[in-house]
Amino acid sequence: MNCLELLEKFALDSGIGASHLALVRDRINEFNKANEDKAAVDYDIETMAAIIADSFKLNSENLKTVTDFCVKKGIQIGRRHKKILLKYLNYRNDEDLADFFKELAIENPKADFDEVKKLISAQPVIDYDIALKKFLELWKVAESEEDTKKISDYLFGLYSKLHAIFNKSEMSNVELLNYNLPFINGELSEASIEELRAFCETNNEPGGFYEKYVQLLRQELQMQSKQGELEDSMNQAAVDESIKEHSYIKDRKGDLHYLITEEYDAVYLRLAQQIYEQFGSLKEFYNYVLDAIQQSFRALVNNKVFAVEIDNIYVQGRNIKWLLYAYVGVYAERFIRTEEKRKFYAADKICKEMFRAYGIGFEPEQEAEIDSCLKTFYNGKKESLVHQAADDLKKLLKYDAGFNIDQFLNEWRFVYYGFSFNDCLVIRGSEDGKPQYSTQVKNDNKLLFIFYKYRMDERKTPCPVCNGLNVSGNSYPEVGHRSWECKNVICKSRSKSNRGKRYSFKTNYMQFGTLNLDPENVIEKEMIAKWRKDISFVNSDEEIYEMFIKYFSFPDEKVLFINGKQEIVDKLEECGRALINISLLADDKAYTIQSSVPGISSDLFENYFEKGAYLERFFRDKAVVQYSDELSKQLDPKQDAYIVNGDSFDVLSRLEPGCVAAAVTSPPYFNAREYSQWENMYLYYIDMYNIAKNTLRTLDESGIFLYNIGDVNGNEMTTAKSNMGTKRLLLGAYSILAFEKAGYELVDNYIWNKGEPQSKRSTNDGNFTPHYQKPVNCYEHMFIFKRKGDRLAVNEQEIPEDWKNFVVDFMPVFKINSKGKNTVGHTAPYPEDIPQFAAKAFGKPGKFIMDPFLGSGTSIVSAVRCGYKGIGIEFSKEYAELAKKRFEEDLPEKTVELI
Ligand SMILES: C[S@@+](CC[C@H](N)C(=O)[O-])C[C@H]1O[C@@H](n2cnc3c(N)ncnc32)[C@H](O)[C@@H]1O
Known part of the structure; x- marks a missing residue:
């Protein structure tokens, strides 16, 4: 019997009937074109039970029992191990069991596996009756829903497994080469293809084709680099x-x-x-x-x-x-x-977002026309239309006479990588x-x-399962990191929905690495x-x-x-x-x-950090209506604390210069939580930079600014606005540049060790081989800035011993109580220790400790507790009121005013 006949027999025996097989005939024929079904075997219910158990994950519980036991016993058991063990539990082939223990011993050289062995042998075999029962349950659901796709997937899944068991499905290196030749054209040079052919003809090691192919890609790139044919940053x-x-x-x-x-x-x-x-x-x-x-x-x-x-x-x-x-x-x-021309980059959107930072305006009723001109300007194929769009934009937009609008418009064609x-x-x-x-x-x-x-390397990587190059570009898991999808119909790894495996050079590299038992x-x-x-x-x-x-x-x-x-x-x-x-x-x-x-080159630093176009996108001066001390004049010297409801940039420009001994804050996070208000990271830093500048004006001679921020995950929204733009952000680094540019000097950075977040325990996915290990992020920065050139005056005796190390441990604020309710009322409060440090070490009698992003009021409460005056600015009315209430509850004998 061949595999199709086996499937027919199963359909008849199980009672589902052979008529459904018509649904999968085409798929099976297509599959067999490349991989002939020539098996001559007898029907056997044990193999069928194993195939059903494998297809419908009937051994997951048994697997879990064994892995949980290993974890409890301190035996390291990773994804690679679990895969082999599951294969054993499904098919009960003793070679798999021996492999499993051989591999387990590599990670656990000193462990004794007797108990694990006993436990594995005690796991019940899924027999045909159990397997069939489960299969029929699922089948009935699919049938009652008339879900033909599901029915076809179930049957084809069983067929491809039968096929894999009873037919040898791996191609030799020469067969692989012949299969791949139509897809290699244009990817490799003639000379490399010849080298590949010579290799395949003399070598038939499994995986050899893949390795040789990747080696040739690398060799070609090295050659092109020596000949100066690659992008500037890659040529030697x-x-x-x-x-x-x-x-x-x-x-x-x-x-x-x-x-x-x-x-x-x-x-x-x-x-x-x-x-x-x-x-x-x-x-x-x-x-x-x-x-x-x-x-x-x-x-x-x-x-x-x-x-x-x-x-x-x-x-x-x-x-x-x-x-x-x-x-x-x-x-x-x-x-x-x-210059980025790929679809994921929307230059027109970014350019428009940047209008307000560059003082560009337009009449609201012309917005649709402007949008369409921007689209043509950045994506238009015909040069004359692009020129026309530029001319139209110049007529529609309003900007200062001296402003170089052409340069501005062109700038957003470029991205930085x-x-x-x-x-x-x-x-x-x-x-x-x-x-x-x-x-x-x-x-x-x-x-x-x-x-x-x-x-950005768009050259194809072979499918890790079938080594085929009949693949199509799938997406970018991260900017610049290409992933592929296998199109080879006979590839073993096709999913139930018949999609090929998705993979990238990096995932292949990591996974192949797990196979090395050295x-x-x-x-x-x-x-x-x-x-x-x-x-x-x-x-x-x-x-x-x-x-x-x-x-x-x-x-x-x-x-x-x-x-x-x-x-x-x-x-x-x-x-x-x-x-x-x-x-x-x-x-x-x-x-x-x-x-x-x-x-x-002797001007690399200067050209990038002092004159570079990239940083100019971040640190642009905003116009202040007028600097004054009008707000300071309204303040009563007898009051302990003030909360000003307003925008920090404006409020700070109305305070008397030099009235603040120390500023302390944890700023709103770019793109995080509900107060996210910036379309991209350039705009966020334009605001942070300008607020830092206005704060500097209020600091006294030896005043400092303690700035608490973490390098969180997010999307800068400057290149790809989709998920592929999400990554760990260097908010700390950009903050330092913003402050230096605003006239501060970084004194040092205290690391706030928050400890390991509970939710992030295991990050290596059970793999103990390279590239899977990723340390968990458990700290935030607490930068101390002072005015450039000023001396630093510290109340030395007030610095707690703990702070004499540059890593300090504070408990994070637990804002959610056991009933899941937010007890603080604010989404991102910081611990009182932070403003307390600023107040103790840098406070001065009569001067304020100031927080430009007050939130729930932590900074002013701790300033007043330490014996100093507090002032905080908060633009949300709700939070400003919350801060007042909190202050009054925490310090009933002190006074606070909300302005
Ligand atoms: C991270 S929270 C501060 C939390 C605070 N450290 C605490 O313990 O509650 C940042 C606060 O800044 C406020 N904010 C954002 N932009 C502002 C601006 N331009 N002016 C004033 N407040 C602003 C937000 O409403 C938010 O409450």
Whole structure:
């Protein structure tokens, strides 16, 4: 009997009748065209029961019993293990069981599995009667609903499983090549196709085709880069092949340009005091840092990880660690300027959103016409129409005479790309993280940025299941990160709705990685526990390097360190990767490149951070109607606290200069919660920057601003407005740039350790192999800014001991009570400890502690509790009233006025 006959027999025996098979005939014929149904087997009810159990997940409970038991016993059991165990529970093939324990032993070398073995053998087999009963239940529902799609899916599902069991369905490499040839054209060069053919003819290892294909893609890209055929950021200016032969190389400043394009599987850049000291000026150092980011981007294979370690670096007594964090973060994410023509970018929308920030107006009745002109201007195919649209826009829009409208309109054709920010770990305790100069407080935190490279690469990746290239572009899970859908009808992984598998280069890379059982590929439990959160404690830098290597590369891959400590790199050879270190600090043993050194551009920093078009989008001055002290004059000096209901930007411009000793706030979050009011992140920062500027005017000479913000997930809404634009946002970094631009200087950043959120416990999906481990975010920033050039006056004796470390633990505010009711009345209150610190350390008698975003009033309550005066601004009337009520309840003997 072949598989179709088996299915017919099942249909008759089970009583569902063979007539329904007509519904799936076409699907089966199509499937068989490429994969002949030649099985000659006998009907057997056990196999049928197993297939039904597999199709309808009848063993999930049994699987859960075993996995729960393992978890309870501290046995690490991941997705890979569960898959094999489930296969065993369905089909009861002893080889699968042996495989399961073999793999389990890799993650759990010391565990005893006797009890697990017993438990597995005690799990009942799903026999034919049980399986059939379940099948008929589902079948009856589908039939009564006349759901022909479901009926067809059920039958086809059974058929494809029968087929997979009784027919060999894997293609040989030569068959694969022939199948794929029509789809490879245009993706690979003639020479590469020949190389692929030669490979397939002599090699038939499973997975070989995939690996060879990916290797050829990489080789071609490297070639194109050397020949200068790629986008600017990817072309290799200086080629010296000798660099490939060495693992310890001296960087004579500029030698990073010799690194080969897309050659390294993970890159780690270290920035430390000694590195800074190699340069004559801070500006030169910054230029080097930006250049190193560019070269790392080019040298790293796509979809892989770039890490930047930032240590305490003291420049004329100032620790620039967090400032460097802002420069590195923003530049790394957005250093490539490119004209974006893909559909997901709506230049017309962004341009229109930006009108108000650039002082552009229009008559409301002309809005529809303006919208249509903008559409044509950005998306029009015919040049004459685009010109016409520009002319029409100039007539319809109102703007100042000197304003360069052409430049403005053209600007929004461009977007900025680069790496994608993933996390910034705060690492404590490393021996050389300690400051080399004396400071009042202990600051031994190091930072470790983790970025992914998502370069726009539209070349196809083969389907991980069938290795076919008959695929179509599905979407972008993240900007720049392409995903595909398999179109091969015989691919085994088709879903019930007959959709092919969706995958990307990155998901394939991670999943194939789980199949490598080499112990060097498995991450130890202790390491996962140590790095579970994004604040961690280490005893040496070696632990950081080791985590980086094991988390973000597979055995045998090339891991590049830039300025790595050579003695640590040497030691970690035992991780089984090819480690390369190119360092400014290399000693005589290092290899020196023979060719002449290409220079590092001397105006990279200035052109980007001081004059660049990108940051101009964020930090634009808003016009103030008139500065005055009119509001201060209304205030009664005897009053303890004031709540001003209004917009901070306006209210602050009516306060007397110098009346505030310390400002403290947690600002509204861009795009979060109900008070989100900005269409994109540029507009948000324009507001934050202007409020910071107006606050500076109210600060007294030694006044400070304590700014509490976290790097939350969200969408900047500047490139893709859909979900693919969602990622971890670098709000802290942009805030630092906004304040520096507004005239402040960053003093330091206290890390508020909020602890691990309950909901985020397991983030590695049960996988213990590289690229699945993701530390949970558990902190927020508390930046301390002062006016540039002013001295810092601290009430030293008032600083609690806990604050002498740069990581502090406060409990977050529990605003939801046991009945699920919000007891505070505000969606985002912060703990009183934050404003209390500002008040205690920086308060002055007679002056205000001021919060420009008061919310539920926490800041003024704690200011007054500490013996100072409080003033808060809140533009929601409801919150302003809530803050007043809260103040009166918390401090009945004190006075507050709502203005
Ligand atoms: C994150 S909440 C502050 C929470 C506060 N720290 C607390 O403990 O309750 C930010 C507040 O700023 C207010 N807000 C937003 N934009 C504002 C503006 N331009 N002027 C004044 N208040 C504003 C929002 O209504 C919101 O209540």
